[in-house]
């Protein structure tokens with residue numbers, strides 16, 4: 222593989238496959254794709270590009286590993302912990318360990334972001350019914366989540 226993979230149009234890169242967001246079908250999400258931009262045996266992290274189609278959303282999840290996210294295109298909102306954040310191009314979002322998180326695109330445009338993560342990492346947890354109810358008890362979070370899973 223060349224050390225340079227040129228950017229193509231529309232947030233694609235040479236030699237980078239467009240993949241499904243998650244392999245497992247068990248986690249709920251809507252209209253998200255994944256491209257792994259950097260991953261190597263001697264690299265302890267991975268750099269991925271996710272794109273959420275208009276009206277789409279990533280899985281509501283938490284885990285021990287952390288994320289460093291850079292928004293590249295579009296805008297939307299993110300839930301991190303108990304906080305709902307307005308996000309747009311070049312904003313940086315840190316997702317701490319065990320913070321619930323979800324990214325949602327606006328209805329008008331795709332939301333694309335880079336996400337840096339440990340190469341070796343624990344599996345995400347989904348909220349239990351009780352944990353979801355606790356999140357829904359916060360009005361701003363309830364509004365953010367709506368009635369999607």
Ligand code: MN
Pocket residue numbers: 282283284288322345
């Ligand atoms: Mn995550």
